[in-house]
Structure formats: C-alpha cells, structure tokens
Amino acid sequence: xxxxxxxxxxxQDALLLGLWMTIKxxxxxxxxxxxxxxxxxxxxxxxxxxxxxxxxxxxxxxxGTPVLIQLFWIFFCLPLLLGVELSNLTxxxxxxxxxxxxxxxxxxRASLKxxxxxxxxxxxxxxxxxxVQVTSVVLPQAxxxxxxxxxxxxxxxxxxxxxxxAVGMADLMFVGQNISNNTARPVEALTxxxxxxxxxxxxxxxxxxxxxxxxxxxLAI
Amino acid sequence: xxMPFSPPLVRMQNLHKSYGPEIQVLxxxxxxxxxxxxxVVIGPSGGGKSTLLRVMMGLEKIDSGSITFGGxxxxxxxxxxxxxxxxxEVRRSIGxxxxxxxxxxxxNVVQNLILAPCKVRGERKAEATxxxxxxxxxxxLGAKAKAFPAQLSGGQKQRVAIARALMLDPKLMLFDEVxxxxxxxxxxxxxxxILQLANQNMPMMIVTHDMWFARNIASRVxxxxxxxxxxxxxxxxxLGSPKEERTKDFIERVFHIRQ
Numbered sequence: 001x002x003x004x005x006x007x008x009x010x011x012q013d014a015l016l017l018g019l020w021m022t023i024k025x026x027x028x029x030x031x032x033x034x035x036x037x038x039x040x041x042x043x044x045x046x047x048x049x050x051x052x053x054x055x056x057x058x059x060x061x062x063x064g065t066p067v068l069i070q071l072f073w074i075f076f077c078l079p080l081l082l083g084v085e086l087s088n089l090t091x092x093x094x095x096x097x098x099x100x101x102x103x104x105x106x107x108x109r110a111s112l113k114x115x116x117x118x119x120x121x122x123x124x125x126x127x128x129x130x131x132v133q134v135t136s137v138v139l140p141q142a143x144x145x146x147x148x149x150x151x152x153x154x155x156x157x158x159x160x161x162x163x164x165x166a167v168g169m170a171d172l173m174f175v176g177q178n179i180s181n182n183t184a185r186p187v188e189a190l191t192x193x194x195x196x197x198x199x200x201x202x203x204x205x206x207x208x209x210x211x212x213x214x215x216x217x218x219l220a221i
Numbered sequence: 222x223x224m225p226f227s228p229p230l231v232r233m234q235n236l237h238k239s240y241g242p243e244i245q246v247l248x249x250x251x252x253x254x255x256x257x258x259x260x261v262v263i264g265p266s267g268g269g270k271s272t273l274l275r276v277m278m279g280l281e282k283i284d285s286g287s288i289t290f291g292g293x294x295x296x297x298x299x300x301x302x303x304x305x306x307x308x309x310e311v312r313r314s315i316g317x318x319x320x321x322x323x324x325x326x327x328x329n330v331v332q333n334l335i336l337a338p339c340k341v342r343g344e345r346k347a348e349a350t351x352x353x354x355x356x357x358x359x360x361x362l363g364a365k366a367k368a369f370p371a372q373l374s375g376g377q378k379q380r381v382a383i384a385r386a387l388m389l390d391p392k393l394m395l396f397d398e399v400x401x402x403x404x405x406x407x408x409x410x411x412x413x414x415i416l417q418l419a420n421q422n423m424p425m426m427i428v429t430h431d432m433w434f435a436r437n438i439a440s441r442v443x444x445x446x447x448x449x450x451x452x453x454x455x456x457x458x459x460l461g462s463p464k465e466e467r468t469k470d471f472i473e474r475v476f477h478i479r480q
Binding site: 118128129132137140 | 315319
C-alpha cells in the first residue's frame with residue numbers, strides 16, 4: 001500500500017474552513033451548554049419536586065441516548081413538531097448544546113455537592129445571610145471545583161462535534177470525508193483529520209491536568 | 222472575683238434533642254452561665270457535648286426547651302418535629318470555632334476574616350482589613366495575611382478561624398474540640414491564643430478532651446454524659462476530686478490513658 005499525503009495539500013483551505021466551523025460550533029455550544037448545564041445543575045438541587053423531576057428527565061434522557069440519534073432527531077423531527085425549517089447550523093447548535101447541557105449539569109451538581117456541610121456551619125456561625133452563603137461561599141468553590149471537569153467536557157464536545165457532519169454540516173469531519181471521497185484516499189484524508197483533532201485536543205487535556213492540580217492544591221483544606 | 226447576683230449570660234432550660242426516635246442526645250439539659258465564666262464541658266463521646274455547642278450556635282434544631290442569652294429569648298422550640306425558633310440577631314453575638322477549621326478555602330486569610338464584617342455589618346473593606354491585620358498580628362499571623370488556607374499548618378488555620386470569629390466582636394465564644402484534629406506539637410499555639418482571650422475575660426464554652434487544657438482554662442467544669450449534666454463545679458472539684466461515680470470513672474480512665 002502506498003501512502004501519498006501530498007495530494008491533500010491542495011485541500012488545505014477546505015480543511016482550514018472545516019476546522020474553523022468545528023471550532024466555532026464547539027465554542028458556541030460550550031458557552032450555551034455550560035450556561036444551560038449550570039442552570040440545570042441548580043434545578044436538580046431545587047426543593048421543588050416538579051423542577052427537580054423535569055431537569056432529571058432531561059439529563060437522564062440526553063445522557064442515556066447516543067448523540068447521533070439526538071442530532072438526527074432534532075434535525076428531522078423538531079422541524080415537523082415546530083413547523084419551521086431549521087438550518088444545519090441551528091440544529092447542530094441545538095443538539096450539541098442540549099448534549100453539553102446534560103453533561104455539564106452533572107459536573108456542576110457534583111461540584112455543588114462537594115462543598116461540605118461544615119462550610120455552611122461556618123457560614124451560619126458567622127451570621128452570613130443565605131444570599132451571601134450562596135454567592136460568596138458555595139458558588140465560587142463549586143465553580144472552581146467544576147473547572148477541570150468542565151474543560152474535559154469541552155474537549156469531549158470538540159470531538160463529538162464531528163457527528164454534525166452526518167447532517168451535512170461542513171465541519172472538519174465533513175471536509176475530511178469529502179476529500180476522502182474525491183481523492184479515493186481515505187486513509188490519508190482521515191489520518192490528517194484525526195491529527196488535526198488530536199493537535200487541538202491533546203494540549204487541552206494536558207492543560208486540564210495542570211489546572212486541576214493547581215485548583216486541588218488551592219482548595220485542599 | 223465573682224458577682225453572686227449578676228444575671229446569667231446564658232440560660233438553657235430543659236433542652237431535649239434527638240436524632241430520630243431511637244437516639245436521644247440531650248435529655249433535659251439545664252445549664253446557666255454567668256458573664257465572664259469559662260465553662261469547659263467534658264464527657265464521653267456521644268454524651269451530647271458537641272450537640273450542646275451546636276444547639277447553642279443555632280446549628281441544630283431542638284425538640285423542646287429554650288435558651289436565653291443576655292436575658293433575651295434566643296432559642297425555643299414549638300415541639301418535636303416542629304419549628305425551632307432562633308433569634309438571628311442574638312445569634313450574631315455568639316462566635317464558634319470548629320474541630321475542622323472550616324476556613325473558606327477559596328479566600329485568603331484576610332478575605333476569610335473580613336467577609337462577615339463586610340457582608341453582615343456593612344463595614345468598609347479598608348476598615349475591616351485594618352482590624353483583620355491588627356488581630357492577625359496579635360495572634361502571630363501577621364505574615365500570613367495573604368496566604369490561602371491550604372498554605373497554612375493546622376495550628377495556623379485554627380488561629381485564623383479564631384480570629385475570624387473574633388472579627389464580629391462576639392459576647393460568647395464556643396470552641397468545639399478545636400485541638401482534636403491537630404498534630405500534638407501544634408496544640409499549644411492554639412491553646413495559647415484561647416488563654417489570651419481568657420485573660421481578657423471573654424466568656425467561653427469549650428468542649429475538649431485535653432484535661433490539662435481544661436484545668437488551665439476553666440473557671441467551671443461540666444461533666445456531661447447520657448445527655449444530662451452529671452456534675453458541675455469548679456475545675457479542682459470536677460477534675461480533682463469528683464463527687465459523682467460516673468465522673469470519677471471517666472476522669473480515672475482519661476488520666477490513666479494519658480500516663
């Protein structure tokens with residue numbers, strides 16, 4: 001088998017455009033998904049049974065089904081239900097945001113739980129009102145503790161975003177598949193695409209470990 | 222010098238507290254504490270000592286009974302499983318230090334100290350910081366003002382926790398086994414700080430397993446077991462020649478282990 005990577009050189013621009021789409025999608029869904037996840041994480045600790053139940057159903061459903069099916073479902077079924085056309089980008093963003101929201105809500109829930117009851121005892125002993133307990137003691141610690149896992153969640157999102165190619169979004173994966181079809185060189189094309197994904201994901205995962213070590217060192221009581 | 226007719230600082234009446242139907246921790250506790258007294262509570266584990274302090278701080282509900290502080294109603298219960306009414310204004314004049322420091326790990330030492338004064342009393346940040354630094358220097362922690370809790374030794378953390386409670390000018394300090402989690406060589410520096418407060422006549426209620434410290438600091442010792450006060454008197458009596466059989470047993474066992 002002879003490998004020829006040089007044929008890919010002329011697809012440089014297409015690959016860059018695809019990469020840009022992947023990054024854009026990841027960043028948008030990261031921001032929207034983390035926000036959603038934070039709110040849902042809070043909702044799951046709510047005293048209201050209805051709020052708690054609804055948020056649990058959402059999280060369990062999205063954690064328990066393949067992202068690809070969620071994506072297809074939103075792409076094909078949601079327009080029928082809503083009666084409006086959704087662009088590829090919109091359905092991709094909706095699907096990945098919902099996925100990211102479900103995943104990060106668990107991250108936030110765990111980090112909220114990790115703020116121990118003795119911290120609240122200290123708040124009461126200092127006479128801190130409920131609002132101050134939440135904004136100055138619980139949330140800052142919970143968010144700090146959540147950061148490493150959130151970053152890992154973002155790396156997962158970056159990789160999972162390749163699935164949007166299945167509904168025709170021109171992301172990095174989509175470009176790679178097209179190159180592979182046009183040149184009949186799937187090994188080279190997919191290898192290059194994999195290396196590009198890796199080149200971005202690997203430094204991020206390394207950064208996660210470093211940041212995690214720093215945060216744990218700081219928060220160790 | 223004791224003033225025989227001074228009104229009590231704390232009056233606990235008939236406190237009952239249980240965790241579920243099986244475990245009764247406090248079974249009708251009556252304690253009166255005069256201003257300026259330093260009460261050390263000793264007794265076997267599970268005897269209700271820590272629960273007593275936690276109730277006093279308003280951290281635990283009670284089933285029945287009441288507490289007044291400085292003559293004002295502070296805590297009362299509407300009955301088992303019902304609401305425990307706590308006057309939060311009164312609660313602010315009580316400070317507490319816990320066994321496990323409970324500093325806020327995301328805030329540095331000064332920020333730990335000024336959080337409550339700024340957020341609760343609306344004190345200006347600059348003023349609170351100035352007071353915090355003065356207090357820290359008094360406790361030999363001047364150099365640690367900007368350090369985070371994780372960078373401190375256990376003894377330093379506990380001294381910071383004491384300073385944090387003092388920032389609110391409490392009229393009563395509660396110490397719940399504050400040296401139990403410390404390495405032996407760090408115990409003295411924390412006890413020193415508490416003795417310093419004792420010399421300034423700060424009323425305090427202390428739960429400790431350290432009988433030497435108890436003897437040094439107490440103006441009064443209460444032996445608490447099975448959820449009631451078994452013996453109550455000056456340290457020489459309760460620790461030295463206890464009258465009650467259960468106190469005798471306990472003291473003998475504790476000192477035997479230590480020899």
